[in-house]
Amino acid sequence: MQNAELLQEGLAIMGLGMGFVFVFLTILVISVTLMSKLLGRFQPTPVPTLAGAKPSSSPALSGEDEEVTAVISAAVHRYRSLRRH
Numbered sequence: 001m002q003n004a005e006l007l008q009e010g011l012a013i014m015g016l017g018m019g020f021v022f023v024f025l026t027i028l029v030i031s032v033t034l035m036s037k038l039l040g041r042f043q044p045t046p047v048p049t050l051a052g053a054k055p056s057s058s059p060a061l062s063g064e065d066e067e068v069t070a071v072i073s074a075a076v077h078r079y080r081s082l083r084r085h
Helices: 002-042 059-084
Strands: none
Touching: none
């Protein structure tokens, strides 16, 4: 008799635990779905840009980019030359 009662209590606790996990996961899926729909409604979709179109940059910026590239490459060269010796 005692084994049957223990088995019955164990099955009841297992069912309760599995039910709790199922309800929790169901609520989680529903809340994530609702949040996704709300964000989609309030945040507009980004406008796709053409793959071949590049934003135009002024010549002054490209000159600064070249200068920054030169400074970085000189710093890397110096670092590497100091690390070898």
